[in-house]
Amino acid sequence: MNQTGGVSLVQTNRSTEENFLLYIREMTHLQEVLNLLFWDTRTGAPKNGLELRAEAVGTISAKKFAMSISTEMKAFIDELTQCNNFQELSPITRKALEHAKKEYELHTKIPMEEYKEYVIVRENASKAWEVAKKESDYSIFQPHLEKLVTYNKRFITYWGYQGNPYNALLDLQNPGMTVDILDRVFATLKKKLISLLNRVKEAKGKPTTTFLFERFSIAKQRDLNRYLLKELGYDFDRGRLDETVHPFAMELNRNDVRITTRYDEFDFKSGLFGTIHEFGHALYELNISDELIGTPLCNGTSAGIHESQSLFWEKMIGLNKNFWKRFYPALKQYNPDQFNGVEIDEFYRAINSVQPSFIRVEADELTYPLHVILRYEIEKGLFNNEIELSDLPDLWNQKMEEYLGITPDNHEKGVLQDMHWSAGMFGLFPSYALGYLYAAQFRSVMLKDLIEFDHFVENANFIPIREWLAQTIHVHGKMKEPNDLLLEVTGEELNPDHLIAYLEQKYGEIYNLESES
Amino acid sequence: MNQTGGVSLVQTNRSTEENFLLYIREMTHLQEVLNLLFWDTRTGAPKNGLELRAEAVGTISAKKFAMSISTEMKAFIDELTQCNNFQELSPITRKALEHAKKEYELHTKIPMEEYKEYVIVRENASKAWEVAKKESDYSIFQPHLEKLVTYNKRFITYWGYQGNPYNALLDLQNPGMTVDILDRVFATLKKKLISLLNRVKEAKGKPTTTFLFERFSIAKQRDLNRYLLKELGYDFDRGRLDETVHPFAMELNRNDVRITTRYDEFDFKSGLFGTIHEFGHALYELNISDELIGTPLCNGTSAGIHESQSLFWEKMIGLNKNFWKRFYPALKQYNPDQFNGVEIDEFYRAINSVQPSFIRVEADELTYPLHVILRYEIEKGLFNNEIELSDLPDLWNQKMEEYLGITPDNHEKGVLQDMHWSAGMFGLFPSYALGYLYAAQFRSVMLKDLIEFDHFVENANFIPIREWLAQTIHVHGKMKEPNDLLLEVTGEELNPDHLIAYLEQKYGEIYNLESES
Structure with missing residues (x-):
């Protein structure tokens, strides 16, 4: 047993590949524990125990983080990525190593002190957002949002990016996703959805609900x-x-x-x-x-x-x-x-x-992607210095009017509705529209099969x-990157036509729309 | 952040005492996680996930164990127990240090290889016991029990003991408990309980149940x-x-x-x-x-x-x-x-x-302590080389007849009924009778207060x-040793008279017994 507690399974009589696999397996155990803590906290853990519980979460998170940037991890990466060694690894080890290396860089490129500051900035922003939302007062949140954006802009420069700086944020949750892809796809989708929505609005004989x-x-x-x-x-x-x-x-x-x-x-x-x-x-x-x-x-x-x-x-x-x-x-x-x-x-x-409604999480299948596109455009503008933070509320309301034909009468139902930005989550929103697009594109193939x-x-x-x-x-897990998976399964890149056709066919029938010539 | 994952909270600009307190606080977080894993596993975790779950438990247990014997822990103990340092510590730190030192010695005195062998012996013993119990065949379990006893005897020599070797096992769950105390108390208790039980058996007008x-x-x-x-x-x-x-x-x-x-x-x-x-x-x-x-x-x-x-x-x-x-x-x-x-x-x-009944866990308040005393006498005999393992089933049955007046007609209901020995738990059984004795002794004071x-x-x-x-x-937690707590609260050492008086009074009334002169 190693005395540090970090690598108790790692032994010297095993190959480096075997030791690496044992090491990352331990990391999955820490993740299982973090997930159990999360699940338990949200399904009935007694509320008075949550303050101490947070300490335990902190300790396990710190241990997992420490393992991801440890000297052992660095040694694994350095040794195993050497050309000859790398070729001899199993495909799974190679991919896991890639994953570990990406995570190592993500975690080490930001100076630790700066990341610690950011954690505090984020905590304060969350609290300020709660107050701001309650009082429907954007000015309470704006200075915090500004700091969050500033920190994330610096992180982007530490990490590096290709093409658009916002790509670095998109890549966090959707590896390989870019502004180029989203601009192309969302432009078509937005146009078609607004048009379909307008026809639905004008339809006679609305459903009784x-x-x-x-x-x-x-x-x-x-x-x-x-x-x-x-x-x-x-x-x-x-x-x-x-x-x-x-x-x-x-x-x-x-x-x-x-x-x-x-x-x-x-x-x-x-x-x-x-x-x-x-x-x-x-x-x-x-x-x-x-x-x-x-x-x-x-x-x-x-x-x-x-x-x-x-x-x-x-x-x-x-x-x-x-x-x-x-x-x-x-x-x-x-x-x-x-x-x-x-x-x-x-x-x-x-x-x-x-x-059409103000709140994204209550939106229907047809209007939902428009809520997402609105957020994408704002995030992209922020990280490309094309939008002033003070303009956000008006911009939000203009886009709501343009896409959905409604304008929120307060900021609680407008720019302050989501918790994402207050938690420093930028680049995640597009996932929700991507989900619809991928689902429809996969479905087209499934219907043929x-x-x-x-x-x-x-x-x-x-x-x-x-x-x-x-x-x-499913079976591939993270062995296939999302863009590759999509291409292999559907034979094409991201294509909004599948979602558009699906929605037009379905809502055309439900609302007795004449087909658009 | 320290790179080993073991001591991420420990920083050099804090005093050794502060660092020690942070270090043991992390250990309590690992214990919280282990307890959550245990609780979840036993209250509804889906059964097919339990095999992988066991790995996570193993990893966290190993991490906590590693922290208890790490070089950092050794350094804390060595530095803080030095006379001048020790005097300057807060009472809580002093007691926590004592606790950590005791655990360090418990964990390091057994050679690691030997302990690993023992873990396997114990696993095999548990499986064998399940079969033996099902088939009511003691001979299947006996060779495993022999190994478990042999290993524990060696552990006792590694740890050292005062007075009786069995004291080392008693001390694990009940610090300061000794054969001297238990022999004295159990002798009186046994005699009085058998006598009271016999009077109950002869009583007219049994309750309808x-x-x-x-x-x-x-x-x-x-x-x-x-x-x-x-x-x-x-x-x-x-x-x-x-x-x-x-x-x-x-x-x-x-x-x-x-x-x-x-x-x-x-x-x-x-x-x-x-x-x-x-x-x-x-x-x-x-x-x-x-x-x-x-x-x-x-x-x-x-x-x-x-x-x-x-x-x-x-x-x-x-x-x-x-x-x-x-x-x-x-x-x-x-x-x-x-x-x-x-x-x-x-x-x-x-x-x-x-x-009177065969199964300890189903026993009533009056007969329960006799089940425990029987097990205590057998364990003490085993660890003092006064009992042959092959004699256990007969000895068990003789004692059942002598104490409770009944003889199990198979070993499943006799010597094989408890899982404790198969899991290497020796020295724990007396706790259950001690619970009654302490409860009655505390109660006497409570009734006065x-x-x-x-x-x-x-x-x-x-x-x-x-x-x-x-x-x-309650408030004292482990700040007071059990013997000290008992003495301070009740003004006397362990005294069976309180339990005996409580039981005689209660069951005398329920069964309309004449008071024993």
């Missing part, structure tokens, strides 16, 4: 959600379902991926579609090749690809008409009074109702669909 | 247990109640101490008294002085004292007649059919019914009782 908001007991919702998860194929021997305030799926290890949800007694959709969404995330993690266990490659390859899996299940399965042909009778049984006399068509149109797709969904035979996703996307 | 085993829905039991915990004063902002197979209480940190229980649909007592028992353990940990947070002193001082707190609440409160004067009407409401027509006296006598004790219990006013326990026992 009031019946959706009747009382549905939470106990019954719990039963319904468990039932649906089982039908979808969630394995409760490899996961569990709990309740929380901000739902998430959490991988503890390859065979323990948990789902959380929240129930609203007067909006059963919230829990139901939230659960299906998190199921999609969980399924990804559960299907990664077991050869990647114990490496940092045993996770989804990017935030955007991950979101494509959750959105595929939530939107393209859960909001699919064939799905409800099969499950509407079952749903009715859980709360008969609510759906008495509501025909399936009426139900289907109601859950797919489109309505599974010609009986509609039949499968209507018969709740999800096995072929899960298998297709597992073998085509 | 059949009504206790009627159906009581688990949902209603859950409600009942939560209700009672709140009445007893368990703070759900500092803990939670979950279900498991082998119930336990678990301190994650000073403000997060969780209780687990299990429900039997046809034996509500099992869950109810189990919950009260674990409440007693939890209350101890919740009341330790916040000055001890972040040190290994922020836990109960010994297994025996801990057990005294759980048994006090379970037996001396939960099986108390005044308690049920207050709570029997409430209990009835949770399952009216079961208790219809059952008067409180009948109920009280039923839950206190005495019946709180002359309205009966009144408090009958009115569910547990505040004075909790306060007394908190200020007299």
Whole structure:
């Protein structure tokens, strides 16, 4: 046993490759523990223990961070990346080494003192944002946002970037994603979505939705959600379902991926579609090749690809008409009074109702990407010095009016609505729109491969669909970079036409739109 | 940030004392994580994830172990125990240093290779014991038990001991406990309990207990247990109640101490008294002085004292007649059919019914200590080379007949019933009887201090009782050694007369015994 506690498994009679694999395996154990701490904190840890709990999280985080930049790690990287050594490594080790090297550089290029300052800046910004949002007063938040942007601009120069400085931030959660790609794709998507939305707004015969908001007991919702998860194929021997305030799926290890949800007694959709969404995330993690266990490659390859899996299940399965042909009778049984006399068509149109709204997280499938594009444009402008921070609220409102046709009457519902910037998260928002784009693009291929797709969904035979996703996307984990994965699976680069066609076809039918010539 | 991951908080511009306190605080964080992993594994972690989970547990355990024997730890001990330095330390640091030094020696005196061998011996023994128990065949387990005893005998020589070699094992869970003390106390206790038990056996008018085993829905039991915990004063902002197979209480940190229980649909007592028992353990940990947070002193001082707190609440409160004067009407409401027509006296006598039985964990208050004394005598004999391993089954059965008047007809219900020995746990059993002895001895003082004790219990006013326990026992944590605590609180050494008097008085009344002259 090594005396430092850092590398107890590493022994000298093993090869450097073996020692490296043991070392990173220990790091995955620390990550499992951090994920358990997170899960527990958000699913029922007693509140008075959270202050001390935060110390434990800090200690484990620091240990994992220290391992990522230790002298041992440096030695592994230096020795194993030497040309001859590198060629002899297994493909998994090579990829894991790449990953470790990228992380090493990310963590060491920022001077430690500066990063510590930034952590404090970020904490203060979060607190200020909470006050600012509550009082709907942007001026409280602006100086903090300015500091956060300044620090991140410096980090970008430390890290380096290709093309646009904002690419460095995009790359953090979506490796290989660039402003070039997003500008091209979002321009088309924005134009088409605004046009489709305008046609929907003008359509006659809007769906009735009031019946959706009747009382549905939470106990019954719990039963319904468990039932649906089982039908979808969630394995409760490899996961569990709990309740929380901000739902998430959490991988503890390859065979323990948990789902959380929240129930609203007067909006059963919230829990139901939230659960299906998190199921999609969980399924990804559960299907990664077991050869990647114990490496940092045993996770989804990017935030955007991950979101494509959750959105595929939530939107393209859960909001699919064939799905409800099969499950509407079952749903009715859980709360008969609510759906008495509501025909399936009426139900289907109601859950797919489109309505521009101020809040991104409450937006429907059609308007959601516009919320994201707005944020992308602002972030890109900030990191290219094209936008003044003082202009943000007005810019936000102008874009809301331009894209969605509505203007928030206060900043709480406008520029202050998201917590992301206050936590220093820049470059993440595009993931949410990428999720839709990837999902639609993958779906186009799936529909060719599974010609009986509609039949499968209507018969709740999800096995072929899960298998297709597992073998085509999930199994690779981080072994394939997101751009490569997309190209290999779909034969093309990111292409907004798939999402546009999907939305036009679906909402054209729901709103009886004439096809746009 | 230090690069080894072991001591990231330790900085050179702090005093050695401050650095030592930060170092042991990190160790408490690792312990919190280990306790969370344990709790999660036993309250619902999905079963297919447990194999990988075990690796994470191994990594964190190894890290904590490594910190306890690191060169840093050795340097802290060497520097701070030097006479002048030691005098200048705060009392808490001095005690924590003592604790760290004791642990350092415990961990370093056994050669690492030998300890690794022992871990494997123990794993094999556990598996063999499971088979042996299932087949009720002691010969399958005996060779493994022999190895376990041999290893532990060697460990005792490495550690050293005073007086009897078995003292080294007793000291592990009950610091300062010795064969001298136990021989003296158990001899008296055994004689008096056997005599009292014989009088109970001959008593006329045994309690009727059949009504206790009627159906009581688990949902209603859950409600009942939560209700009672709140009445007893368990703070759900500092803990939670979950279900498991082998119930336990678990301190994650000073403000997060969780209780687990299990429900039997046809034996509500099992869950109810189990919950009260674990409440007693939890209350101890919740009341330790916040000055001890972040040190290994922020836990109960010994297994025996801990057990005294759980048994006090379970037996001396939960099986108390005044308690049920207050709570029997409430209990009835949770399952009216079961208790219809059952008067409180009948109920009280039923839950206190005495019946010699083979299985320790199912034993009543009166016979339980005899099960423990039997095991103590066998362990002491083994580690003093006075008993042959091949004689164990017969010896067990002889003692059962002598103490309880019954002889198990197979070894599954006899010598093979407990998992302790198969896990290498020797010296722990006496804690369970010590718990009764301490509880009764503390109670004698409490009754003098709180002359309205009966009144408090009958009115569910547990505040004075909790306060007394908190200020007299709990607050000290491990700052006071168990023998010192007992002497300071009760003014005498361990004295079996208190338990004997309590039991004679209580069961004399329940069974209408004439007082023994």
